[in-house]
Amino acid sequence: MEMEERKYGVYICLGCGIAEAVKFEGLEKAARKNGKIPHIKSHPILCSPEGLEFLKGDMAAEGINCAVICACSPRVKYEEFDIPGALIERINIRELVAWTHEPMAEETQLLAEDYVVMGCAKIKKSDLPAGVPVEIERAILVIGGGVTGLTAALEAANLGQQVVLVEKEAELGGLGAGLFQQTPRSYPYQELEVPVVFSKIKEVLTNPKIKVLTKSEVVMIDGQPGLYDVTIKTDGKEDIYKIGAVILAAGAKPYDATKLGHLGYGKSDDVVTNWELEKIAADGRILRPSNGKPAEKVVFIQCAGSVDPDHLPYCSAFCCGTSLKQAKYVRTMNPDALAYIIYKNMRTLGQNELFYKHAQNDPGILLTKGDVTGVEVADDGSLAVIAENTLLGEKIKLEADLVVLATGLVPATLDHPVLNLNYRQGPGLPDLELFQGFADSNFICFQYETRRTGIYAAGAVRQPMDMATAMEDAAGAALKAYQCLEHTAKGIAVHPRAWDQTFPDPFMQRCTACKRCTEECPFGAIEEDEKGTPFYKINRCRRCGTCMGACPERIVSFKDFSVDIVGSMVKAMDVPEEGTRIVAFVCENDAYPAIDAAALNRLQLHPAVRFIPVRCLGSFNLVWIADALSRGIDGILIMGCKYGDDYQCHFAKGSELANYRMGKLQETLDRLALESERAQFIEVAINDFDKLPKLIEDFVVRVEEIGPNPYKEF
Amino acid sequence: MADETVIKSDLAFVKRLQECGGESLKKCYQCATCSVVCNISPDDKPYPRKEMLMAQWGLKDQIVKDPDIWACHYCGDCTTYCPRGANPGEVLGAMRQATIEHYSFPTQLARMVSQPKFLPVLLALPVLVILFVMKLTGTLGNIPAGTIKYSNMVPLLAIDAIFMAAAGFAVFVFVNGVRRYWKDLNADVSPWKAKLSDKSVISATIEVLKEFIVHKRFKECVTNYARATSHLLLVLGFIALAIVTAWSAYYEWASKFGLIPHKESPFSITEPIKWVALLGTILLLYGIYLIYQQRQAKANGAGFGGYFDWLLIWVIVAVGVTGALSWILRLANLASLAYPMYFLHLVSVFFLFFYAPYTKMAHLVYRTTALVFAKMQGRE
Amino acid sequence: MNASNKKILVIGGGMSGLTAALEAAETGAQVVVVEKSPYLGGRVAQLNKYFPKLCPPTCGLEINFKRIKNNPDITFYTMTDVTQITGQAGDFNVTLNVRPRYVNDKCVACNKCAEVCPVERVNDFNYGLDNNKAAYLPFDMAFPYQYVIDMSVCLGEACKKCVKACEYNAIELDMAPQTVNLNVGAIVVAGGWNLYDATKIDNLGFGQVANVITNMQMERLAAPNGPTGGKIQRPSDGAEPKSVAFVQCAGSRDENHLPYCSYICCMASLKQATYLLDQDPEAQATIFYIDIRTPGRYEQFYWKVRDRENVELVRGKVAKITQAPGDKVEVVAEDTATGNKVRRVFDLVVLAAGMEPSTKSDKIPLAVKYTDEGFIDPTGLPAGIFAVGSMKSPLDVAKSVQDGTGAAIKALQSLVGR
Known part of the structure; x- marks a missing residue:
């Protein structure tokens, strides 16, 4: 919201050691002279009830609607200083100054004064944000009619949402419908269950809110959250559906057993996969496919193709439970039959251990660890399984009538984009190769965060999992889809800035269509028109500011965060002729809290450094370095989280991009005859508070060795 | 790489072990907790983890030849700590029973001994035998009144005949079984056959017996340390009574041949032989009382034992109790009770002797054999 | 629907509870979180790093706390127990008992109270590895960022040093418990888990042998905000261990203790092996296990750690741990791969102790079905009540988050349905 008449005030708290560390008079003078805000007040304890009464009273009396509050970290006392309708800039002179620097030292005073002036500079360029509500489509598209998709559809429908469920096969049910029975899902984890998928199918088919499209495929998803046009081909005919959010539940398919020739698959009809055994068991008897005679000795080979560098480098997570279940089939259908299970590691996690214990207790279910090296097929068709490193001996041979390969799962997204997004950045989800083809999240704490806003993956397409887990997962994805619609309608961001009402507002007249923003946006939120001019699909945007950092023309701004705002803060710093000055751009999610933690521990930081928090290092624009160097600042630090495969950036690419831009910068610096070491990127995790002082100190020392910025004198 | 071992599972044998008290196998x-918590299990190829696997897989051939099942003294450490409730101690007991069954001839008889439903049939044999002998000697229903003298009921000579025959049978079965067992032990290259020692059978046997006498191994158990003492009492009582039996036989036969002055039971309380008999009976009964108490107290954790186990104990109790009561009733001069009691005493002694190769009594023999073998292999 | 029964109560402010609360609140629902400890974040706050990414848990917590700070629809109570629940789905009356913190909202976390406090308490946050003052901040990233006084050791009126030292009038030693009544439409139970008491495993030496610690203690030792500033040191003498044994299934998969698998311990020990080797690349990590349970893509992490030099895996459960000379610890297991016993001496032994649901000891005030091990059996829950995370079965953080998110939609459904 644009403020009609802005009136500024600076409020300085003197509590928590601030008054003991710096002189109020100096701060007041700096705010007035360099911050150009004449109304400056202080209070001994600004956050106390008396202090707040004073603050609010003063603001009301003076008509102040833009307040620079110089006190503690904005991470604390957030409720106290939340003054509706007013633009508040929190300047952290407690943690960043009083708690981390020598009290009453000249450098400490200069540091605090700089922060106050920087705050004044920032508030003058900032505005109050306001989301723009939009009319959206509310239907949720669920891709995949297996147990995950069915569950997701029901969960969303039970919340009142319209759902379009797309299944490529003629029947609903997916892999789950191919099961004879299901492993137990509840205490005491003993009795096999009727596959839950059948009741789900019934529920879905009778739910008026769910439109089921079988023999259908998603041809294209165009648009953005809340406003998708999804082209679906049903029986060769294409229709366009208006969709708000997407749940990707395309599931997985069994690993191709023909690649398991070494385990006898394809060499004998009596070597079957666990999926095939379900069909055999459905007849009520376990018969050998080769001759129809009862199988008396059934050998289960675990990890057939899974946890194998030559096949699938992951554990398929459900197979141990499944083989125990199938061993029970063997035994129930023929009490004289024996079921052998050769496993690498029995993986029945959590309470599933109770099912293992139960199944194992059957005298005819025999288990050993071991590595199966081969399955021999004799001329008469009899089978023998050879295993090494078993508990029974170095190398054993087991005669078998039937061999069951516990084959794992391959996600639908491994070799097909499935989503068919009409996005400039491609039709599928990015980063799939990182997750062995699964449509997974990289965030442990935030399981549903893909890099495509509005699209939430669940079930076996996301991670190897059993059906009980897939159902829980489906519920989670349904929630996220619903939540995305709620936020999009209000015009506010979704995770991780789920409260954010700002949005990137580009000054398009100056756009050169260089396309850096379209390439670098981690969420593919920026498309190009026919002329190649970028435009935002704003509902895809997560407000990280990567576009702002990418733009060489500096045209992208948020109400409270822009190239200009940060540039002004840099320029507001006082750069004396003597003494080193360093500016550090720090990620507000990780590095900044780490500095607060260092302050809590009263670790001392170097007084030459001024920290400026940024939304994400992706928003870090190289022009700030130019601003800093031309101001005579001697060094620039960029502090953000770890990047690479295990990236920690909540916007996926921020610190990686910052590092990439720094690489390019260094060439420029060299060209300008400025030492490239003056600017440095350092990885800082949120718990690295203990390492911070030294990291910073080391950098200052290096910069001091290089010498003062030659531009200082200009 | 060693040649592959062909695994043959015997489901019937698994079930047999489960019937014999190993239902939890x-x-x-x-996980091998059992092998670690067992203080008498060696570091090299320890037991009973590997035995548990053999049991699960029904590897009968390997189990009956495994000397390690006899190294176990059923102290219950493994059962107490077993995280899965698999009760290895009980399972090893079942394996020992199965081994006794396997090596004792005829196997059917062994099977009968291990099942409670056959107990009446088994008891019928000594009852009939003794009644038959009484008939032959004419004492059936025809015991002279007056001072109670048990030889009036069954003459000493007849007693000797009956019990020599029973013992002879038992020895024959034992010899046969041990011979086969010894052959099997030595036939295979067992995984635990290390041959680190060159001890002779004799010296190995002597060492084993010495260890038995003091229950050296038993005392290393943790959970049931006290059980070593009670078992030792039982064994000492047993030895004492064996001595008494030999002693009285010596009196009988030596006097018969005029080597010593005539001496015949009943012996007076002043006779040393009586002291030993009394001491033996007390040790025996007290030992059993302790065993019962201890097992009862720790039944949930360390295992209580099955029918096979308890059968021997109750037979021994029967021998001890009927023996003691026979003595007391004789002193009390209650003929109408004393003679039937003595009859029961004879029945229980016969039972003990005759069925020894099939009851847990056989553990004395097979355990000794297995441990001698182990000693010779250097497996401590 | 009136305003009050649109509320959702979340019992437990750990990862599952926070997730359920935030995900629900971000759809516009009113959510109240009740947490029994003085801070939010639960067990994950005590972890040094998450597997498999080896990233710090406070990073995700920071985002979650930020979400709370910016969301007016979510409120929370710390140091609070739910004492009574009546009613039915859509209309539950809940009574909360807010225990006194003895420090009010005026606290600025300046640490003056702790500085003057003359008494110490065992630091439960660090699993007893050190002591802190009776007036303390639970940990550096604690949210709320507010001190608390442990009245069980505080000298009270007789001392009052903190009251005098506090310039902000934040300390109220006479603070009384408060009763709060709420009407809510749905309840999410996310009580979390406690570490199994390893002293009960009498053959593994915990509490008897000095240098035997639990996995959670290892997390605290390795954490920069832990008792040793992130240095892994053995308790007896502070020496940095050269060899560490990780003992898997210490209590888990064990009928005498916890019959189920605790899900996280294999991954946790593999992770902790990296802590050790990051501190000292020459050190030796030996993991004794029954089955390595690294489901799904966690397998990759297992391979990565397994293939590191100085990491050894022994397939056999440790069943005996005793004191060895020189403050060392002897560990005995049977290596089932070779069939021989291994007796090895280590500088430090870490027991992979398992998870016990908080409902094992702390039942919720409601008639629900529990398993023998104290988990909530979700099939026996009344309508409108949902159990999440480790209430139902042991799980890891990722699964807690999935489950918490899923619980949010169920809670919302039960509000909409009315």
Whole structure:
């Protein structure tokens, strides 16, 4: 919201050691002279009830609607200083100054004064944000009619949402419908269950809110959250559906057993996969496919193709439970039959251990660890399984009538984009190769965060999992889809800035269509028109500011965060002729809290450094370095989280991009005859508070060795 | 790489072990806690983890030849700590029973001994035998009144005949079984056959017996340390009574041949032989009382034992109690009670002797054999 | 629907509870979180790093706390127990008992109270590895960022040093418990888990042998905000261990203790092996296990750690741990791969102790079905009540988050349905 008449005030708290560390008079003078805000007040304890009464009273009396509050970290006392309708800039002179620097030292005073002036500079360029509500489509598209998709559809429908469920096969049910029975899902984890998928199918088919499209495929998803046009081909005919959010539940398919020739698959009809055994068991008897005679000795080979560098480098997570279940089939259908299970590691996690214990207790279910090296097929068709490193001996041979390969799962997204997004950045989800083809999240704490806003993956397409887990997962994805619609309608961001009402507002007249923003946006939120001019699909945007950092023309701004705002803060710093000055751009999610933690521990930081928090290092624009160097600042630090495969950036690419831009910068610096070491990127995790002082100190020392910025004198 | 071992599972044998008190054997998931908590299990190829796997897989051939099942003294440490409730101690007991069954001839008889439903049939044999002998000697229903003298009921000579025959049978079965067992032990290259020692059979046997006398191994158990003492009492009582039996036989036969002055039971309380008999009976009964108490107290954790186990104990109790009561009733001069009691005493002694190769009594023999073998292999 | 029964109560402010609360609140629902400890974040706050990414848990917590700070629809109570629940789905009356913190909202976390406090308490946050003052901040990233006084050791009126030292009038030693009544439409139970008491495993030496610690203690030792500033040191003498044994299934998969698998311990020990080797690349990590349970893509992490030099895996459960000379610890297991016993001496032994649901000891005030091990059996829950995370079965953080998110939609459904 644009403020009609802005009136500024600076409020300085003197509590928590601030008054003991710096002189109020100096701060007041700096705010007035360099911050150009004449109304400056202080209070001994600004956050106390008396202090707040004073603050609010003063603001009301003076008509102040833009307040620079110089006190503690904005991470604390957030409720106290939340003054509706007013633009508040929190300047952290407690943690960043009083708690981390020598009290009453000249450098400490200069540091605090700089922060106050920087705050004044920032508030003058900032505005109050306001989301723009939009009319959206509310239907949720669920891709995949297996147990995950069915569950997701029901969960969303039970919340009142319209759902379009797309299944490529003629029947609903997916892999789950191919099961004879299901492993137990509840205490005491003993009795096999009727596959839950059948009741789900019934529920879905009778739910008026769910439109089921079988023999259908998603041809294209165009648009953005809340406003998708999804082209679906049903029986060769294409229709366009208006969709708000997407749940990707395309599931997985069994690993191709023909690649398991070494385990006898394809060499004998009596070597079957666990999926095939379900069909055999459905007849009520376990018969050998080769001759129809009862199988008396059934050998289960675990990890057939899974946890194998030559096949699938992951554990398929459900197979141990499944083989125990199938061993029970063997035994129930023929009490004289024996079921052998050769496993690498029995993986029945959590309470599933109770099912293992139960199944194992059957005298005819025999288990050993071991590595199966081969399955021999004799001329008469009899089978023998050879295993090494078993508990029974170095190398054993087991005669078998039937061999069951516990084959794992391959996600639908491994070799097909499935989503068919009409996005400039491609039709599928990015980063799939990182997750062995699964449509997974990289965030442990935030399981549903893909890099495509509005699209939430669940079930076996996301991670190897059993059906009980897939159902829980489906519920989670349904929630996220619903939540995305709620936020999009209000015009506010979704995770991780789920409260954010700002949005990137580009000054398009100056756009050169260089396309850096379209390439670098981690969420593919920026498309190009026919002329190649970028435009935002704003509902895809997560407000990280990567576009702002990418733009060489500096045209992208948020109400409270822009190239200009940060540039002004840099320029507001006082750069004396003597003494080193360093500016550090720090990620507000990780590095900044780490500095607060260092302050809590009263670790001392170097007084030459001024920290400026940024939304994400992706928003870090190289022009700030130019601003800093031309101001005579001697060094620039960029502090953000770890990047690479295990990236920690909540916007996926921020610190990686910052590092990439720094690489390019260094060439420029060299060209300008400025030492490239003056600017440095350092990885800082949120718990690295203990390492911070030294990291910073080391950098200052290096910069001091290089010498003062030659531009200082200009 | 060694040649592959062809695994043949015997489901019937698994079930047999389960019937013999090893019903929990399937619960084992091979963590090897048992092998570690067992203080008498060696570091090299320890037991009973590997035995549990053999049991689960029904590897009968390997189990009956495994000397390690006899190294176990059933102290219950493994059962107490077993995380899965697989009760390895009980399973090993079942394996020992199965081994006794396997090596004792005829196997059917062994099977009968291990099942409570056959107990009346088994008891019928000594009852009939003794009644038959009484008939032959004409004492059936025809015991002279007056001072109670048990030889009036069954003459000493007849007693000797009956019990020599019973013992002879037992020895024959034992010899036969041990011979086969010894052959099997030595036939295979067992995984635990290390041959680190060159001890002779004799010296190995002497060492084993010496260890038995003091229950050296038993005392290393933790959970049931006290059990070593009670078992030792039982064994000492047993030895004492064996001595008494030999002693009285010596009196009988030596006097018969005029080597010593005539001496015949009943012996007076002043006779040393009586002291030993009394002491033996007390030790025996007290030992059993302790065993019962201890097992009862720790039944949930360390295992209580099955029918096979308890049968021997109750037979020994029967021998001890009927023997003691026979003596007391004789002193009390209650003929109408004393003679039937003595009859019961004879029945229980016969039972003990005759069925020895099939009851847990056989553990004396097979355990000794197995441990001698182990000693010779240098497996401590 | 009136305003009050649109509320959702979340019992437990750990990862599952926070997730359920935030995900629900971000759809516009009113959510109240009740947490029994003085801070939010639960067990994950005590972890040094998450597997498999080896990233710090406080990073995700920071985002979650930020979400709370910016969301007016979510409120929370710390140091609070739910004492009574009546009613039915859509209309539950809940009574909360807010225990006194003895420090009010005026606290600025300046640490003056702790500085003057003359008494110490065992630091439960660090699993007893050190002591802190009776007036303390639970940990450096604690949210709320507010001190608390442990009245069980505080000298009270007789001392009052903190009251005098506090310039902000934040300390109220006479603070009384408060009763709060709420009407809510749905309840999410996310009580979390406690570490199994390893002293009960009498053959593994915990509490008897000095240098035997639990996995959670290892997390605290390795954490920069832990008792040793992130240095892994053995308790007896502070020496940095050269060899560490990780003992898997210490209590888990064990009928005498916890019959189920605790899900996280294999991954946790593999992770902790990296802590050790990051501190000292020459050190030796030996993991004794029954089955390595690294489901799904966690397998990759297992391979990565397994293939590191100085990491050894022994397939056999440790069943005996005793004191060895020189403050060392002897560990005995049977290596089932060779069939021989291994007796090895280590500088430090870490027991992979398992998870016990908080409902094992702390039942919720409601008639629900529990398993023998104290988990909530979700099939026996009344309508409108949902159990999440480790209430139902042991799980890891990722699964807690999935489950918490899923619980949010169920809670919302039960509000909409009315």
